[in-house]
Amino acid sequence: MTREAGLVATCTSFAAGEPAHHHLDEALAERGVPARWVCWDDPAVDWASGLVAVRATWDYETRREEFLAWARSVPRLLNGADVFAWNTDKAYLPELAGAGVPVVPTLVVDGEESLPEAIAAFDAAVVKPCVGAGGRGVVLFDGTEGGPADLDESMLGPGPWVVQPLVESVRTEGEGSVFVLAGEVVSAAQKRPAVGEIRVHEMYGGSTVAVPVSEDAAELARRTVAAAERLLGRALDYARVDHLRLADGSLAVSELEVTEPGLYLDVLPGNGPAFADLLAARVRA
The missing domain is CATH 3.40.50.20 (Rossmann fold)
Incomplete structure (x- = not known):
């Protein structure tokens, strides 16, 4: 080489x-x-x-x-x-919120003894390991049949964890992604879960399609990247900003991927x- x-x-x-x-x-x-x-x-x-x-x-x-x-x-x-x-470490999400970015409300829980209180803060709660990827270790606590009536640590990935409210639009609209490369918004995709799922990943039956970049999604992506750059003290070469639509119709960041974000080249070949x-x-x- x-x-x-x-x-x-x-x-x-x-x-x-x-x-x-x-x-x-x-x-x-x-x-x-x-x-x-x-x-x-x-x-x-x-x-x-x-x-x-x-x-x-x-x-x-x-x-x-x-x-x-x-x-x-x-x-x-x-x-x-x-x-x-x-x-x-998904503990970065509250940092983004503190920097003024609309973020899905996120509680960081270090120990198992604090999980029940955090879960009880939301009508339906999604628990994820702070260090996790691909939807692995995600558990939904919503009180419905087939879900855990009480905390069952065996269903969870290793902690620490983040606890968030279930954003209902993920079941229908799914999760959006906007790619920012070299400071420019270049493309967008929409990831939709299988029926009955909240995880949008293909391994759980989810699917991804290319979508036009909407004005509100592009603005949120720019705002998120700018806030992350201020927090980190450096420019970011690439980013994927994932978002969900809240009940009031606004968008909130669900993830900021600046380590190894999939480019979805099969549906967004222009990302290549x-x-x-x-x-x-x-x-x-």
Whole structure:
């Protein structure tokens, strides 16, 4: 690998690249950027040989400290290890709210003894591990048949946790995503759950479609990224801002993904050239 190369970090489950990665690969080739997909935990990789873009490191939540140690060892890394340390713990959500961003109300719970009180704060509560991805470890407490009548720790992922109200629109409208690359809003998608589900991920029957970027979603995305940049004290190379529609019709941030956000290249192939433009510009900077 030459000094001008790009390394695109993934994990062993997606060793060849994220779904539909050819849209990104072809765009990088067209821009004259030699790049290859490499697993972040591969000891044979020379991480100093190029600029590193984290893309599909989707096993980090069970190895977070190892992942962050690796990120700190990489000389040239988009967004950077400090950003990853902040973003891979969902405790960042109250920080965004404190910075004036509309965020789905979020309580951070460190110990099991505090979970019942936090859950009782909402008519229906969604509990997630602070360090988690892909909908794993998410439990809905809504008092309906088939759900836990009382707290059952065996159903939860490992803590600490965040506790949020169930936003009912997730069952019908789903969750929106807006991509911000190099400071520009470039695309949007809508993720919808299967009937009876609140998790929008494909492994639970969810589906994703491309949608036009609405004015309110774009404004929320810009506002969220700007607030995160103020909190972190640095510009963000890339971000995906996920949002839900509240009962009053307004949008609120459900997640800010600035570590390894899926680009949904299968439904948003244009994200490939857009991310390639970003990577090419940073490689040559």
